Amino acid sequence: MALTVDAEHTVPARRRGAPASHDGHRGAPAAHGGHHGPTSFWSTYVFSTDHKVIGLQYMFTGMVMALIGGFMAYAFRMQLAFPDQPVPGFGLVTPNVYNSLVTNHGAIMIFWVAMPMLIAGFGNFLIPLMIGCDDMVFPRLNRLSYQLFFVSAIVLLASFVVPGGGFGGAWTSYPPLSSSGTFNHTPWGAPLWLAAVAIEFIAFLLGGINFITTAMNARAPGMRMWDIPMVVWMIVIASILFMASAGPLIAGAIMLLLDQVAGTHFFTPAAGGDPLLWQHLFWFFGHPEVYVVLLPAMGIVAEVITVHARKKLFAYKTILYTTAGTAAFSFVVWAHHQFVAGIDPRMANLFTITTLLISIPIGEMLFCYIATLWGGSIEFKTSMLFGVAFLAEFLLGGVTGIFLGASAVDVYLHDTYFVVAHFHYTFVPIAIIAVFAGIYHWYPKMFGRLMDETLGKIHFWGTIIGFNTIFLPLFVTGAAGDHRRIYSYQHFQQLATDGLQSLRVVATVGMLIMLLAQTAFIVNFVRSLVRGAPAAANPWRANTLEWAAPSPPPHGNFAEMPTVYRGPYEYSVPGRTEDYWPQNVPA
Amino acid sequence: MRNRPVRPAGTSRVASVMNAANGLAVTRPRPARRPVVPSAVLAVLVLVAAEAMFFAGLTSAFLVGKAGAGPLLWPPLDQPRLPVATTAVNTLVLLASGVALAIGQRAFARGRARSARRAVTLSLGLGVAFVVVQGSEWVRLVGYGLTMTSSTFGSFFYLLVGAHALHAVGALVALGWLARSLRQGHGSRDVLGAVGAFWYFVVGLWPVLYVLVYVW
Ligand code: HEM
């Protein structure tokens, strides 16, 4: 990584290439101070305001958290397959420990892996490069965002070691269980957990402000709305969606925190509170949140499949409008999580209808992606394998969502492993498969070296086989009645059958395969840093602007700030000798 | 193999018509762009949107709590009533502060730095007055026994009004900083717009909260 500070070229470059971001300076006089600092290790890699460094910081933090979350899954899945036997490398999983493991596994994977990797990591790294400017509009705000995120991760990890242990009331944190230490036995763990989530949200709000402002105001000359690469659009729309949905959850979180530590009773029914209120506030955020993570993943996959199929993205504008419409519509489906919570059955009908409706645009987007692949000159690089796998696996997740959206079916399936399998068929493609597609695709840009394809393919197949081995059986156990959040099925006569138990063992074996496959990735990642073949500026012969910058891009990104002449997906244009046509190359 | 051009129909008729319309494939001279909204203002507007949703969450929680409690518990019989009249006057003070800032912003835009400075200082003073009066009312209410934990009514009261007060204090700090930089002669239109956007939000939100919490 040669991220040198070069104050000399930064200033004129900014004026030429990003007039708008320059304009933004007047609004933030303090911003960009980091550009002129000394070039010590600390200012370059730790306290940098460079968007690329911050993006990678988010990404590495996310990877570490993914390992921690994965280790938790290892411990509780071993307990489910081999109940009440000490788990190698962990120890005995007691009921309380089990609850805490599952709770924090879910919370970590959503808030400390999916969000930082997809939005903050790729968003920070890609947005300025892809729109052709030298940094975010508010670089210091950006750095503050990462620092807050880092603090939130520390607070979360600290919550495991306080008296009483980590919070175990599920990632949804329903009261009254969550609202008082008397009920949940984690008087310290619960408030710390909540505080960690709240701090993290503030971090992402700061990041979101930056993303939206930068994408709107700092684009290269000539880049019009429809020339913006899809992944940038998707991250921006996801940021808007996050900004719009996070407020009510923060409101609820403050109320819950007050219940926990200040003795209020917002959610305690015995004292005039309303526990259902939390569910509404949570899911009003919670459902849009699934699109917050889905959209960047769809964006990453759009870039990967167009490059590796040498095809124009099918129906760019349709995808864009659909995305915006779906994002707005995702605010009116939340109560499908509460069909059995005692809501009015007429309400349940309404939310069934909206839920079934929202699967139409999602399906449409998948069809557009498949149409993009159709007739393309596909080359299965590792990133392309992951990209295509995303489409296939996410399809299963989306389709099973339709089952659950029908309230009559959901009354039976709610809180079973069918639901667990459903959302892992959505979240794993999003937070794992699409993220890997992105990492394999942009690694040469990030580090200036190529990753090893053979190790990449081993990693791919291990991940995909492992993943399906875990969750296909869980659809079956869920439909057979396996309730989630049970630490040992031996205590339930009907569920303690050999047939179901063998399926649980299969799932655990799948988990071991999937975890093991990640060593191929880690080895590949680290080894390629030092031994990988040096990457040219544009190893995939792609069109978007980040490939016009050197690999890795220096501080300030571009030697000469680019001007944009066309849209991002001009591949295989008839009549041209080259099968690609970079956005910054004059006709 | 990799250079084989995709058949032109590969993008489908619909898409190619659309792409032609978008100019995705056609090259035209590209104009340099100017931002529609300056970055500092846009950033605050995005923040304000998120804040608006935050208060939407609080107020809908408040309405649910109130609906669940029933009239006899809202406020409970043994708890003090809220100072409706004093707060009405105080509401006018806050609105006046917003108007003063708007006047200052206009003056600044027309290059009348001195009157801009005065209007911003007036806006700041009125804002501080609002917060001080609110604070003294709180002290009285606590004295009468209305606290965060005395009832759900009390919890919601302090939650909503307190959340607004924190925003007001934060915005006043920004206003004070703005007034100072105007006095030192290096305020800018964008900063004025950005601080203004946030203060108008705080000011505009208050009548809504007043009606919901005190009157209705
Ligand atoms: C964007 C991809 C999606 C993600 C990331 C996702 C994620 C989730 C998650 C995490 C849950 C479980 C929450 C919990 O109780 O812990 C869930 C449940 C549910 N999902 Fe999805 N989902 C997605 C797409 C869909 C779609 C397309 C539909 C329907 C058309 C759908 C319908 C449902 C329903 C009805 C439930 C509630 C099931 C129950 O708890 O009984 N989901 N989803």
Ligand SMILES: [Cu+2]
């Ligand atoms: Cu949902």
